[in-house]
Amino acid sequence: MKRIIYRRKMLLCFILIFLLANMVMFATTYSSGADDFTARTIKISGRYITVNGCLVSDLSYLDQQRIAKTNDIQQKDYLFDSLQNDGYLVNGYTAEKQNVISKNIAFETSFSGQNELKFKYIYNNLNDVAILPDWNESNFHVTEINGREYDLLEYNNSIYMINIDQGIIEQVLLEDNEYNKAFIEEHISQMDNDYYQLTWGANPQPNISGNKFTYYSSRNALKGGDSISEIRVKNLDTGEDYSLGDIGYECLGWDINDNVYYFNYDEDIVSINVNNGEMKTVLTGANPRSILLYPYIAYSTEKNYGIVLYNIANGSTENFNSSNIQAISGLYSNPAKTSVLFQNDFYSLGSDLTKAPAINLGIFNINDKIIRFLDMPDGFTLQRYSWINNEIISLILLSTDTYEENTYLVDMSCFKEIE
Amino acid sequence: MSNKINFIFPLLMICCLSIQISAVSDDQRFSESYGSTALAQAMSPSRYEDYTNNYIRVTGKCNMPRNIGTSPHVGVDMTMSAGTKVYPIFAGRITNINYDLSGQLGSVTVNADINSDGTPDGYYIKYTHIAPYSSSYISADSANPLSWLSINEDFALIDIERVWAPHLHYQWLTATNGFSKKWADFTNMSVHINMEMILILSVTTVGMMMSYI
Numbered sequence: 001m002k003r004i005i006y007r008r009k010m011l012l013c014f015i016l017i018f019l020l021a022n023m024v025m026f027a028t029t030y031s032s033g034a035d036d037f038t039a040r041t042i043k044i045s046g047r048y049i050t051v052n053g054c055l056v057s058d059l060s061y062l063d064q065q066r067i068a069k070t071n072d073i074q075q076k077d078y079l080f081d082s083l084q085n086d087g088y089l090v091n092g093y094t095a096e097k098q099n100v101i102s103k104n105i106a107f108e109t110s111f112s113g114q115n116e117l118k119f120k121y122i123y124n125n126l127n128d129v130a131i132l133p134d135w136n137e138s139n140f141h142v143t144e145i146n147g148r149e150y151d152l153l154e155y156n157n158s159i160y161m162i163n164i165d166q167g168i169i170e171q172v173l174l175e176d177n178e179y180n181k182a183f184i185e186e187h188i189s190q191m192d193n194d195y196y197q198l199t200w201g202a203n204p205q206p207n208i209s210g211n212k213f214t215y216y217s218s219r220n221a222l223k224g225g226d227s228i229s230e231i232r233v234k235n236l237d238t239g240e241d242y243s244l245g246d247i248g249y250e251c252l253g254w255d256i257n258d259n260v261y262y263f264n265y266d267e268d269i270v271s272i273n274v275n276n277g278e279m280k281t282v283l284t285g286a287n288p289r290s291i292l293l294y295p296y297i298a299y300s301t302e303k304n305y306g307i308v309l310y311n312i313a314n315g316s317t318e319n320f321n322s323s324n325i326q327a328i329s330g331l332y333s334n335p336a337k338t339s340v341l342f343q344n345d346f347y348s349l350g351s352d353l354t355k356a357p358a359i360n361l362g363i364f365n366i367n368d369k370i371i372r373f374l375d376m377p378d379g380f381t382l383q384r385y386s387w388i389n390n391e392i393i394s395l396i397l398l399s400t401d402t403y404e405e406n407t408y409l410v411d412m413s414c415f416k417e418i419e
Numbered sequence: 420m421s422n423k424i425n426f427i428f429p430l431l432m433i434c435c436l437s438i439q440i441s442a443v444s445d446d447q448r449f450s451e452s453y454g455s456t457a458l459a460q461a462m463s464p465s466r467y468e469d470y471t472n473n474y475i476r477v478t479g480k481c482n483m484p485r486n487i488g489t490s491p492h493v494g495v496d497m498t499m500s501a502g503t504k505v506y507p508i509f510a511g512r513i514t515n516i517n518y519d520l521s522g523q524l525g526s527v528t529v530n531a532d533i534n535s536d537g538t539p540d541g542y543y544i545k546y547t548h549i550a551p552y553s554s555s556y557i558s559a560d561s562a563n564p565l566s567w568l569s570i571n572e573d574f575a576l577i578d579i580e581r582v583w584a585p586h587l588h589y590q591w592l593t594a595t596n597g598f599s600k601k602w603a604d605f606t607n608m609s610v611h612i613n614m615e616m617i618l619i620l621s622v623t624t625v626g627m628m629m630s631y632i
Contacts, residue, residue: 051469061535139474141467199500216500228580229500249502250576265502265579267553288504288552288576329572345567357537357567381510381537384470384571400536 042095042409044088050386050394052144054122054130055088055095061383061403080135087122087130090388093411098122100132107169110158110200117155119164129164146210148236159201159215159234172234173201176241179219187222198222201232205251207258211237212274214260216249231262233274244272245279252292261297263288269297271312282312289329293337293366300328300342307331307340307364307371320364322371324418328362334387339412340364341385341393344373361385361395363415372415461508462570464546464587465499470506470571475499478586494547494590501585504573505549507531512539513566513574514595516551523581527551527574528595543592548583549575 048055059067067079088095099122106116117140120132129151131142140155142162153162153169161172175181188198199218206213212235220243221228227246234241244260252261252269259271261282269283269290283290283297290299297310306321307328327345334341342364345357359382361374376382380397383405388394391412398405463472479485479496499505509531517526526547530539552574568574577585 049469049471133471141471141473202500218500228584229502249500250504263502263576267550285553289573327566330569343569343572357569359567359569381535382569383535386469398535403535 041411041414042093044095044407044409046407047383047396047405048088048394048407049133049384049396050388051132052128052130053090053124053126053389054098055090055388055394055407056122056130056132057084057086058133059083059135060405061398062405083135085120085132087132089122089125090392090409091125093392093409095409103164103167105162105164105167105169107160108171109156110171110173112156115156117169121164131164143204143206145206145213146208148210152204152206152213154202154204157199157202159204172236173215173241174239179222184222187224190224199229203249203251205253205260207254207260207274208256211235212258214244214251214274220246231272244274244277247272247279250288252290252297253294255292255294261292263290283310289331291331291333291340293333293340296366298331298333298340298364300331307342309366318369320369320371322362322373322418324360324373325362325371330385332385332387334390336390338366338390340366341387343382343385361393361415363412370417372417374410374415462506464497464505464508464589465503466506466571466573479588481590494545494588497587497589499577499585499587501577501579503577505546505575505577505587506573507546507568507570508544508589509533509542510535510570511544511568513568514543515545518551518553520550520578520581523548523578523583525549525551525575525578528592529568530595543594545590545592546575547588547590548578548586550578551575 044055047058047060049058063079063083067076070076070079085100087098087100089098100120101122102118102120104116104118106114109115117138121129124130128144134140138155140153143152143154145152150161150163150168152172153160158171159173160169162169175184198221199216201215201217203216204213205215212233214231214233216229217232218229220230229246229249231244231247232241233244247270248262248264250263252263254260255271257273258275259273261269261271263286264270267285267288268281269286270279271282272279286297287299287301290297295311295313297312299308299310300306301308306319306325309318309320311317325344328342329345330343332341333339340363342362343359344362345359360376361382362371363374364371377397379401380399383396383398385393385395388409393410393412394407395410396405396407463474465473465475467473476498477495478498479492479494481492481495483492484490485492507529509529511529511531513527514530515526515528517524519525524547526545526549528543528545531542531544532538533540533542577587579585
């Protein structure tokens, strides 16, 4: 009898120790950093990405899984259509839920006759549209353009003008004397379609005033020469459309003097004046992750080197570092081009290959030249981050335990300098 | 009698555990599952500036018989223009970089994190015909493990035409320099096994405790 009582006491002790250990584990998992982080931010349940100053719903991780597991295309379409679409208008440090508007727009495509695209959107605080991402793989993309009643729509290897309010999509890259339908039909049959995919227009990059944009095209491959790509300029006021030459693909942006900056095939950053065609090499051997904050180019280089600011006007370089920095990537400037948001993997290098990264976010302020960091909670992977306006950033965190996704609005003041 | 139960019950549980771990039937081993068992939907290696997917044209399928290069084709070819940024289809740890562009065979191999838990899962994705970034923090020093690549972090540009027209080739390998695998069945068995192990070990522990009483 005594032995049985002793065993029961032992069992009770064991259960108590087990429960206590679990409580300690739970407390350490969910309190370290996370409470502190969420207390200083606005949390929105679900995955929302930044579009034109708004937050719009994106396919959640769990929805992606659900759709990926379906072989039936009709079932996939049904799942896409049944997903909840919504958005938030961000005003200062508040987020107000908005109803999503749907609109189908029919239009004449450049090469494949009539087509119709479905758009879902909300309005931002400037009464401009923020379009939800294209989930149904119809592969369109909208680029905002300043000072115009329309945006640029990239779709199926061509570029169009789109005015969602009026429900209009029109061709913007029309045939000209050099490239007309007769010329295209004559030469396209001679091309090996499996070898080259012709791009009439892609990657539109509007200038600051919004009266011109550059774009990538491979239409010059029709001529049969060595060059199979080019950057072209479209003047929206005069209708002019001309080539700047075979430069590259990735554009860093424009300055106020009508110079456009491209990353070329030799890993240099070049500037081209679109009015006179003058090309200058701005930076040789540049990091392709560089961003333009005219008159600066900001980039990170080699490990532990921090942020580098290159002054285009005088050719000087300044390095800015912090003891917390290990490997910087993903640089993004705010709309005012005064601050750079980046991610820092602060113990990635030198660790073992199976180890998870430790990523936090940093902001470098161009004016006070100080790097500040945001304490990130444990138990999450950083899915995405972006500026919403000049002071607020949004970030999406995925729980590595439950795969729950949440979107956070974080004020710049949450970023602290580390001594 | 009690001692026998103390011994037999945990033994039975451990046997159950072993059976659970090795219980993969032949039809599972040989089945092709076109995305039906994916834990996550991969992203496109081509993106717009806001990271949204750019669904580009596939010009060469995996296992496709052909007259040039490897036959059958050991990966997927996608049309991308020279100079376009390349993004990973899953986040992961970079395990190998080939900076030699002479044969248009510059490449980056990533040990992919296919279930987004922040750690690599042993699915090696190799991206070829690219110019890996040489001036970024990505280190080619084999003594130093290479960096973590986030899902929205570009790591290379599509190389210019040296042998073939510019395009992206990517394939799934068993290891950094391992054999290519067909693009199918991205099931992460370990996740399910781990859950079963936890469940069964819990039952075992309770069983041992019960038998002790």
